[in-house]
Structures are given as structure tokens and as C-alpha cells.
Amino acid sequence: MKIDWIDKLRRGLQTIAFCLAIASIQYAFRPDHPFEPPLVYSLCIGICTWSFIDFGSQLFPSAQISGWPTGLAGKLLPVAGIALGYLVGTSLADWYFGWSSFANASRQQLILSGLISAIVGVVVTYYFFTQGKNTLLEKQIGEATRLATDARLKLLETQLEPHMLFNTLANLRVLIGVDPQRAQDMLDRMVAYLRATLAASRASNHPLEREFDRLRDYLELMSVRMGPRMRYTLDLPADLANLNVPALLLQPLVENSIKHGLEPKLEGGSITVRAQRAGSTLTLLVSDTGVGFDAQTALTDGFGLVQVRERLAAAYGEKGSVERNSTPGQGTTVLLHLPTNTNTA
Known part of the structure; x- marks a missing residue:
């Protein structure tokens, strides 16, 4: 012994x-x-x-x-x-x-x-x-708590993946009838995205760089459907690329920006995803120039934002927080504040 x-x-x-x-x-x-x-x-x-x-x-x-x-x-x-x-x-x-x-x-x-x-x-x-x-x-x-947290994160991820997948398949079904070539391009993008998602799903967290790579795949997939009505910017400083974050953390926020922000707006708009650090706090920003929300609607969290709050609570407890700001006609911004000195594995 x-x-x-x-x-x-x-x-x-x-x-x-x-x-x-x-x-x-x-x-x-x-x-x-x-x-x-x-x-x-x-x-x-x-x-x-x-x-x-x-x-x-x-x-x-x-x-x-x-x-x-x-x-x-x-x-x-x-x-x-x-x-x-x-x-x-x-x-x-x-x-x-x-x-x-x-x-x-x-x-x-x-x-x-x-x-x-x-x-x-x-x-x-x-x-x-x-x-x-x-x-x-x-x-x-402590081990039981860690396993329970991992199980909860996995459960939340399985809830989010079908949510995005069903929306994409519904859009693809419509596109096949009106523009077969774009439908083919969208299907190719979806296959590439699902392959990346399968690789990422084997871990409860991954480097921030991989999270941004998955967002890029997803946004490219959505670009096929929305065309010039959607523009996006991904800003990840090199010194933050290896910081660990829960897998599939930002996608539901980006999906919300498209579904509730850009799609209802005739001319569409842009989405910005940015990472920045201040001291020991990592801030992840997801901002759109969509239709925005009024004060009353902004008080109610949708499915995606609820899941993000729960994932942060499971991974970081009280050290993680979510902040949302929205202005009607101008867009919505969501800020995630995470500790950089906490291992989420």
C-alpha cells in the first residue's frame, strides 16, 4: 500500500x-x-x-x-x-x-x-x-459533486443540441424547395458542424479557441440560409485562446441573436462575439444589431439564456454571472462573466 x-x-x-x-x-x-x-x-x-x-x-x-x-x-x-x-x-x-x-x-x-x-x-x-x-x-x-456537475452539464448540452438541430433541419426543408444549390451548401456546412460538435461533446469543457471554431461553423451554416442579411465578427485575442470554458456555452446566445434579433428585422444585421479579460475575470460578449426587446420582455429569459445561466451555475457556482442589455430597434447584448482561475473539468 x-x-x-x-x-x-x-x-x-x-x-x-x-x-x-x-x-x-x-x-x-x-x-x-x-x-x-x-x-x-x-x-x-x-x-x-x-x-x-x-x-x-x-x-x-x-x-x-x-x-x-x-x-x-x-x-x-x-x-x-x-x-x-x-x-x-x-x-x-x-x-x-x-x-x-x-x-x-x-x-x-x-x-x-x-x-x-x-x-x-x-x-x-x-x-x-x-x-x-x-x-x-x-x-x-467532492467527487460525487464533480460527477453530478459533469452529468448536469452533459444533460444541458443534450437539450441544446436537438434545439439547434431541429431548427436547422426545418430551415433546410424549406430551402430545398426554393433553392436546391443553397440547400446543398447548407447541408455540407451542417455535416461539418455536426462533426465538430461530436468531437467537442466528448468533454464537458474545452479551450475557448475551439468554442469560437464551433461558432464559426455554425455562423457559416446560418450565412448560407440568410445570405447578405447576416454579418458576423468573431474577436478572440490570442492570449485567451487556451482558457477552458464549458462546451457549447456561446452557441445558444448566438442562436437567440439570429432567431429573435436578426431574422425579424427586414434588413437583417450583424452579430459580434468577443472575448476579453480584466484581471481574473473573463468576459464573453454576444451582441447583435437586431430588433431588440422592450424593458418588460427583457426581464424574461428564453430557453437558450436559461440553459446558459444553468451551465454557468453548474460550472462556476456564484462566480459566474450573466448580464443582458437590450434596446428596441437597436439590438441586444449578453455578457458572460467567468473566473479565469477555476478549472471546469
Whole structure:
């Protein structure tokens, strides 16, 4: 079994702290005696007991939930460790001072000393046991939370993909009857887009550069249908290209811009998608020059914006936010604020 030396060091230092506290308590009750003897005996007995129990636990199969040996070994290990720790620790301290506690101390003193060591050993062992159990449980909770978040993001992505696909197929069906050549071009674009989408769907997040590549495929697909009525600009600074973001984060916003902004406007308009960073915050902007919304309509989120809010909440919690501004006749702007120092994997 692999030994976690950092964890061992942490428990060893905690044991030393317990020993110093016990020695200080003993000295407080007998201030007329030197501090060195209780300090040395406490350290020797405590460190030996901890070593026998902590390293001894590595020799037996352990329960996954507690990290403690199972069966009879788990019950006998503390008893044997405390007894051996007391005997070996006392012998080491005797050797340091050049006397023999077992030979010179009275029976009552030996019983009292052993009883104190046993009580302290049980308390400290139980403390380490519960601490280790809590640590493992926290790790399991964190792993479960991560898996639940990944599952939620995947679910949201499967909801968004059909939403876009059905809209595109409906448009393609109409176009086949009126302009077969444009329909063929649109179908080729859709195949290229779906291939890129399939590759991206294997991960819950990907570099921002790949997100912009998918947007370019999608916007080219929409350009076949809308022609000169739609223009677009994608602005991604090179230093932001490798930042990770949830997959399929921006497309529903672009789709909203086309469906609710540009399509209802006779002359169409333009869409701008831009990434910029200020300190530790990444801001993603999706803006259109479409019909816009009035104040009352702007208060209600559509399907795409609801999904984006949920994806940000699942990936970043309260650190991610969405801001939308719209002016009737002038267009709509959506700003996504994401932390750049958080891994969404």
C-alpha cells in the first residue's frame, strides 16, 4: 500500500502538539519539579505510540470509508500500539535520563502512568480515526459533486443540441424547395458542424479557441440560409485562446441573436462575439444589431439564456454571472462573466 508521507507528517506533528500539551499540564500540577522529565517521557511515549499505530495500520486491509483496518486487526491495533508505545517510549526516556522507571517507581506510580498513557492514547487514536474518516468522506462528497456537475452539464448540452438541430433541419426543408444549390451548401456546412460538435461533446469543457471554431461553423451554416442579411465578427485575442470554458456555452446566445434579433428585422444585421479579460475575470460578449426587446420582455429569459445561466451555475457556482442589455430597434447584448482561475473539468 502506498504511504502518504504528507499525511503521516501532519499526524506526526499533531501528535507532538498533543505531547507538548500533556507535558505542560503535568508541569502545571507540579511546578516545583523540572519540566524536562514530563516533556521527554510524553514525547517518547506519544511518538512511539503514534508510530506503532499509524505505520502498523499500513500492514492490514483498510475499510474504504474510514481508511482504518477492518476486522480484529482494527480492534487490536490500538491496544497493542498503546501498550508497545508505553513500554518502548518509557524505556527510551529512561535511557536518556540514565535511570529505570520500572525499577525505581512504585507500583501505584506505574499504574497511574500507564493509565494516563492509555487514556490519552485512546483519545488521540479516536481523534485521528474520525479525522481520517471525515477527510475520506469529504473527498467522496467532492467527487460525487464533480460527477453530478459533469452529468448536469452533459444533460444541458443534450437539450441544446436537438434545439439547434431541429431548427436547422426545418430551415433546410424549406430551402430545398426554393433553392436546391443553397440547400446543398447548407447541408455540407451542417455535416461539418455536426462533426465538430461530436468531437467537442466528448468533454464537458474545452479551450475557448475551439468554442469560437464551433461558432464559426455554425455562423457559416446560418450565412448560407440568410445570405447578405447576416454579418458576423468573431474577436478572440490570442492570449485567451487556451482558457477552458464549458462546451457549447456561446452557441445558444448566438442562436437567440439570429432567431429573435436578426431574422425579424427586414434588413437583417450583424452579430459580434468577443472575448476579453480584466484581471481574473473573463468576459464573453454576444451582441447583435437586431430588433431588440422592450424593458418588460427583457426581464424574461428564453430557453437558450436559461440553459446558459444553468451551465454557468453548474460550472462556476456564484462566480459566474450573466448580464443582458437590450434596446428596441437597436439590438441586444449578453455578457458572460467567468473566473479565469477555476478549472471546469
